[in-house]
Amino acid sequence: MAPRHRVVILGGGFAGLNAAQKLKRAPVEVTLIDRRNFHLFQPLMYQVATGSLSPGEIAAPLRGVLSRQKNAQVLLGEAVDIDPDAKRVILRDGANFEYDSLIVATGSKTSYYGKEEWREWAPSLKTVEEATAIRHKILYAFEWAERAKTEAEARAWLTFVIVGAGATGLELAGALGEIARETLKHDFRHINPTEAQIILVEGGPRVLASYPEDLSAKAEKLVTKLGVEVRKGVMVTNIDENGITFKQGDQTGKLAAKTVLWGGGVITTAFGKKLGERTHAATDKQGRIKVNPDLTVPNYPNIFVVGDLATLDGKNGKPLPGVAQVAIQGGAYAAKAIRARLEGKHDLKPFHYFDAGDMAVIGRASAVANIFGFHVSGLPAWLVWLFIHLINIVEFQNRVMVFIQWGFEYLTFSRGARLITGPSATDVDKQTQAAVAAQASGKG
């Protein structure tokens, strides 16, 4: 028997995992390599950060997902280099893996626009550890406000700044509004959590810049209703432990806030850079690899790049957005292309992104959505959002429980996962910061 075609997939996110699953019946040997042993349902990360869900509830062990797929194996490891001519990836521990086809789906990391030092004070929402760190920051802020000795100190602990009003920033701001106004309402004796100030800061002229203008306006209105103050046209010039400094038009200002969260953009990872260098591929400003219409790297037809690490223009001439649907469809396309080639078919149509629309959730029963060009907001948009995620997560891992629990907490305003874990709860500020920094530096 001839040795089987070896497909190596780097990354078990939406793109990589879907590619692996779509190769189930293909005559190939799939090796899925990831640094983590679990797939993460990213769209619900903000729920972990805000204490509604536990990390375990939005994650599925990769081995579990693929355990019945006989032609697939999962490997815990981190790709650090590639030799595209020898068709080999190199892991951090020195191990080499040869492939016949490679699907790179290693994703992106948070960009601080060159100010890596901000990461320490303003965690983003990219990994489970960061989500947990954000949760700690938020919950500790109220604890520290409760014990503050001066009015100004309490005020700084009760001021929350979210930088960047994209979907992530809005989700965080909305959830924070609910935490302060509902969840913690009765929990303190010396402070009034409902007086917390939640400020969403955006450099551009509107929130949700990539959405149609009417939905941006709607989203701003909805999040304002939750007690969030939206400030547009504000460029953050510095972030440290005491808050942010910013520029607004010609003026500069300061905002004293002990809790700053980062809803900014993404950039390529160290491995993404390496891949670009080794294949001499062109990249965009964020370092994403410009792929062919069939998602392969120019001159390397056996290397597919899918998900956040790739960039390709869509029908409208604009690059496809870095969202889950593009990753899922890209992964499926790469799998299909490999299957087709093995069957001797080389006339596969270019990748076409089927764009069902965008949506951003703003709070309990509140969202905005652009579905096939229809603009919806408020409860109807939220129901659509819920339905789509329900379908996705249930299909994916039969996690009906998450949604039962979640519905339950939505109805009761409770948040079951309000745990602050870590070495100890005293001397907390330094520790939270250190933890965030340590976790952040472990990435990259």
Place this chain on the structure above:
Amino acid sequence: MAPRHRVVILGGGFAGLNAAQKLKRAPVEVTLIDRRNFHLFQPLMYQVATGSLSPGEIAAPLRGVLSRQKNAQVLLGEAVDIDPDAKRVILRDGANFEYDSLIVATGSKTSYYGKEEWREWAPSLKTVEEATAIRHKILYAFEWAERAKTEAEARAWLTFVIVGAGATGLELAGALGEIARETLKHDFRHINPTEAQIILVEGGPRVLASYPEDLSAKAEKLVTKLGVEVRKGVMVTNIDENGITFKQGDQTGKLAAKTVLWGGGVITTAFGKKLGERTHAATDKQGRIKVNPDLTVPNYPNIFVVGDLATLDGKNGKPLPGVAQVAIQGGAYAAKAIRARLEGKHDLKPFHYFDAGDMAVIGRASAVANIFGFHVSGLPAWLVWLFIHLINIVEFQNRVMVFIQWGFEYLTFSRGARLITGPSATDVDKQTQAAVAAQASGKG
């Protein structure tokens, strides 16, 4: 209006939280101080360690539990010293809290019998961080076995030693048996998880030493059925990264195992020691404070010590065991005593522990129980165990969800919370060890 009687409670475990709740209608001001912001449902900790439940599912935020109790406030802080004559506790950050009555319920920590260096290699199941660290150790062991280069290396990764066959050791061993034989059965390609060796090592002549002998025998039989090897009369003489060395009778031996878990005893904490010194109270071998029959410290009638930190002889002349029921009843008694005194009643009967019995869960649908002197084992015992915990946890925080999910996972053998979190998944052994060490040293 006269200032209200100030009750300070140290510790939000079973004893402290129950005391606070039982003071709900008393004319007092309650301040509950804990290092953590949550109460932990300890009896289900092994489920977190073995990936069935997420930490959030067995914890309840203290503020949430007491939010409607107007006479109670929660404070995040760690007591480090006490001045019993000035009636004052001192927190780590220097803050002082005066009390009229004090309830000390700060619990115990794991004892390594003077070999603190073992902690690094053999985590115990005392805190949420340790439970997570154990989970990481277990899951990584299989990952590393899958990638092992030699047979001997794979074998060492697939050998799990649990030291101490009390209730905790049995729970861990049983759950490990299920993980290896059921949960991970189909998950690997190069190793066969069902060949994992799980060895439960006990210094004494039988498992569950504090139980009646027939139940010990039964428990050993049940855990053996799950693929666990029980070795009795084995004294561990050393633990390091490669496994354990031991003495059995006159012989010494070695066991190569990359994963060692600690099911040993407990000892008093630094604060417990301080309390003993400051009040000149007598202590037992584990450093527990010998309290009066009314749970107060000799010569300090306004200081109650309840839960694991106290020791008092029961009806049978033996010290009361360090279990949840003793803590719960002790906390309630202290609250009742304070209420009675405020009403001018000083003839309260001594604390009487209502002993409903003991039970230890061994695996799926398998347990042993001693209920009012009736010895039960197997499925009936497990059903009783389930029922009692169901009642407890539901009463406590309305967490019906936990049990639905849990029942679901029991039926399907799946374990949803199989996440390995932390900085990165590579170079894992050192990291896990370091994490365990760091977390352990943060305690004390």
